[in-house]
Amino acid sequence: MFSKSKQPPIRSLIAQGCHVHGDITFADGIRIDGTVEGTLSGDEAKSKKGTLVFVSEHGRVSGGIQADTIIVNGVVEGPLHAALMLDLQPKARVNGDVSYRQLEMHQGALISGRMQPIVPPAAAEERGPAAQAAPPGVPEPAAARGPQPQSQSQPQPQPQPQPQPQPQRAPAVPPLAAQDNPLQALDALDAARRNAAATKTSPAAQPSKLA
Numbered sequence: 039m040f041s042k043s044k045q046p047p048i049r050s051l052i053a054q055g056c057h058v059h060g061d062i063t064f065a066d067g068i069r070i071d072g073t074v075e076g077t078l079s080g081d082e083a084k085s086k087k088g089t090l091v092f093v094s095e096h097g098r099v100s101g102g103i104q105a106d107t108i109i110v111n112g113v114v115e116g117p118l119h120a121a122l123m124l125d126l127q128p129k130a131r132v133n134g135d136v137s138y139r140q141l142e143m144h145q146g147a148l149i150s151g152r153m154q155p156i157v158p159p160a161a162a163e164e165r166g167p168a169a170q171a172a173p174p175g176v177p178e179p180a181a182a183r184g185p186q187p188q189s190q191s192q193p194q195p196q197p198q199p200q201p202q203p204q205p206q207r208a209p210a211v212p213p214l215a216a217q218d219n220p221l222q223a224l225d226a227l228d229a230a231r232r233n234a235a236a237t238k239t240s241p242a243a244q245p246s247k248l249a
Contacts, residue, residue: 045087045090045107046066048066048068050064051069052068056071056073058072058074059075059076060075060076061076061078061079061101062074062076062077062079064079068091069097070091070094074097074098074101077104078105085106088107088122090108091108092111093109093112093130094112098112099116102116107122107124107125108124108125108138109125110130110147111129112130114133116134117136117137119136120137120138120139121139122139122140124140126147126149128145130148131148132148132150133150133151134150134151135153136152141153141155
């Protein structure tokens with residue numbers, strides 16, 4: 039993707055058979071033909087064309103690599119962060135997460151880890167509104183939809199209580215009156231006749247005669 043004229047020159051070399059313990063900070067480019075147990079970090083302030091790490095098929099790095107351009111054809115145990123380009127050649131074996139802006143992966147290269155592309159700031163701003171939009175099938179929040187009209191529900195008629203049937207009481211039996219006895223009835227009739235006869239014969243009942 040990048041021409042060799044644009045790549046930084048390789049000024050440092052870890053030769054085959056060399057074994058380095060510790061982190062390495064370099065300027066421009068570095069080639070790894072030996073073994074490095076540590077982190078490789080490019081110093082951009084001292085590099086005019088950026089920083090580059092090349093791990094050959096004989097090289098092995100046990101640690102992370104951070105540079106503008108990373109080319110791997112050997113073994114890397116650790117994360118890779120390529121600010122510009124990551125080139126994984128056929129014999130590359132990477133065990134770790136990788137992040138990159140551009141990726142070139144040849145047939146035969148293997149990665150065991152997550153692959154995260156670096157999005158430029160301008161592209162992230164353009165993709166911002168679309169990323170904020172709700173995915174299909176997800177309901178829009180109530181605050182975004184605005185006030186919803188309240189439905190006026192008609193009052194439902196309340197059922198009228200049905201009158202409960204009152205239990206019918208048996209008619210009260212009046213006490214046996216005195217006249218219900220035949221003998222007493224006859225005695226009362228005789229008494230009434232005697233009273234009537236006495237009233238007729240009473241002196242007060244006779245009309246006074248004029249002298």
